[in-house]
Amino acid sequence: MLLKLLRNGLGYLIIFISFFIPINRLARSTENQQCVDDMTRSLSLYQFNACPFCLKTRRAFKRLGLSIETRNAMKNPSRADLLAGGGVIKVPCLRIEDNDETIWMYESSDIIQYMQQRFGEVRQAASD
Numbered sequence: 271m272l273l274k275l276l277r278n279g280l281g282y283l284i285i286f287i288s289f290f291i292p293i294n295r296l297a298r299s300t301e302n303q304q305c306v307d308d309m310t311r312s313l314s315l316y317q318f319n320a321c322p323f324c325l326k327t328r329r330a331f332k333r334l335g336l337s338i339e340t341r342n343a344m345k346n347p348s349r350a351d352l353l354a355g356g357g358v359i360k361v362p363c364l365r366i367e368d369n370d371e372t373i374w375m376y377e378s379s380d381i382i383q384y385m386q387q388r389f390g391e392v393r394q395a396a397s398d
């Protein structure tokens with residue numbers, strides 16, 4: 271109980287601090303952003319608000335200019351969905367709807383790498 275309180279407190283402190291750390295958001299044309307928004311509609315992030323790994327993932331999404339639906343895995347029905355679909359209550363977990371297939375991707379680093387590869391664009395060098 272005390273440990274959970276401490277963990278949550280620390281999580282919210284990290285969120286508070288990160289609020290002051292700016293994110294260099296990837297800029298896209300309106301058309302490209304619309305296209306990306308359409309593609310990300312099939313994705314959702316199961317997460318806890320105060321989890322540092324989830325915060326890292328959410329910040330990476332923001333950096334990539336992605337709006338991904340988030341689902342609070344602390345509460346049902348999202349918690350039950352995560353357990354039934356992914357097999358374990360661990361966050362963050364990215365749910366990917368791919369045609370008839372649903373993929374449950376765990377591990378913040380894997381999720382970020384996947385999103386970077388799928389939606390990241392080569393940034394123009396400052397001197398260009």
Ligand SMILES: N[C@@H](CCC(=O)N[C@@H](CS)C(=O)NCC(=O)O)C(=O)O
Pocket residue numbers: 318321322323359360361362376377378379
């Ligand atoms: N290596 C994992 C660590 C994820 C992790 O430890 N998540 C914790 C929350 S911060 C969790 O889901 N714990 C299960 C629980 O609290 O029920 C990652 O980077 O995604």
